[in-house]
Amino acid sequence: MNPGQLNLGQLLRRHGTPHPDTEGLTITHARAYEFCGAVCFGGLRPRAYARLARLSGARSGDRVLDVGCGTGYLTRRMAKIVGPGGSALGIDPSVEVIEYARRKTREPHCSYETGVGEALSAPDGSFDVVVTCLAMHHLPEDVRPVALREMYRVLRPGGRLLVADFRQPRTRPVRHVIAAITGHVMAHYRVETLDGLIADAGFATIGRGDVRPWLRYVQASRAVRPEKP
Numbered sequence: 386m387n388p389g390q391l392n393l394g395q396l397l398r399r400h401g402t403p404h405p406d407t408e409g410l411t412i413t414h415a416r417a418y419e420f421c422g423a424v425c426f427g428g429l430r431p432r433a434y435a436r437l438a439r440l441s442g443a444r445s446g447d448r449v450l451d452v453g454c455g456t457g458y459l460t461r462r463m464a465k466i467v468g469p470g471g472s473a474l475g476i477d478p479s480v481e482v483i484e485y486a487r488r489k490t491r492e493p494h495c496s497y498e499t500g501v502g503e504a505l506s507a508p509d510g511s512f513d514v515v516v517t518c519l520a521m522h523h524l525p526e527d528v529r530p531v532a533l534r535e536m537y538r539v540l541r542p543g544g545r546l547l548v549a550d551f552r553q554p555r556t557r558p559v560r561h562v563i564a565a566i567t568g569h570v571m572a573h574y575r576v577e578t579l580d581g582l583i584a585d586a587g588f589a590t591i592g593r594g595d596v597r598p599w600l601r602y603v604q605a606s607r608a609v610r611p612e613k614p
């Protein structure tokens with residue numbers, strides 16, 4: 386990819402302007418992101434995200450946090466699962482996507498706040514489930530462990546984590562096309578590194594797998610009592 390060429394990632398981030406609160410790559414074109422989400426998933430987005438919501442292990446009445454929620458597509462699905470007796474909170478540094486998510490949401494138990502994954506404002510142990518989808522590759526490599534430790538901190542003991550992110554296509558020509566369209570960050574992202582990062586943050590991994598067409602997920606839990614060193 387020619388570095389001077391404008392790719393999709395830069396377009397969705399208004400030519401890559403950095404956000405003052407994070408070194409993460411923030412999305413500022415909410416409607417364009419929604420459009421690209423629909424196109425890139427080729428009609429499989431509703432099914433893929435409904436599956437992620439089920440894989441999170443969330444149940445009726447749970448308190449859920451969605452880190453890097455973007456336009457709230459997964460947050461709303463989480464809100465449906467937990468019902469009005471629970472809550473789903475999406476956080477994202479981008480004011481633009483948070484405002485878009487609020488406009489799209491009817492349920493009072495589904496809400497959004499601006500915030501960054503590497504410094505969550507929630508108190509310790511305040512969620513039953515934390516989910517994050519397609520957000521880890523938006524963080525610089527050295528910030529990913531910090532964000533995962535924050536997710537660990539805000540989960541109650543016994544709480545569940547679901548991390549999903551972009552899985553490189555298996556065939557080289559498709560990989561090249563994706564890299565040309567999306568740009569450097571996605572082209573170089575290795576979702577396999579998530580397993581080690583999640584374990585290092587203190588979680589016990591309980592499952593992993595693929596969700597078509599582009600996602601790999603890891604399910605983990607925060608131990609009820611941490612193991613003694």
Ligand SMILES: C[S@@+](CC[C@H](N)C(=O)[O-])C[C@H]1O[C@@H](n2cnc3c(N)ncnc32)[C@H](O)[C@@H]1O
Pocket residue numbers: 407408409410411412422452453454455456457458459476477478479482500501502503517518519520523524
């Ligand atoms: C590709 S979007 C994914 C949005 C949504 N989770 C989804 O699956 O459609 C990545 C999101 O991560 C957000 N992001 C960037 N830096 C972040 C940070 N430091 N903390 C949390 N989210 C961040 C971006 O603003 C963007 O909305």
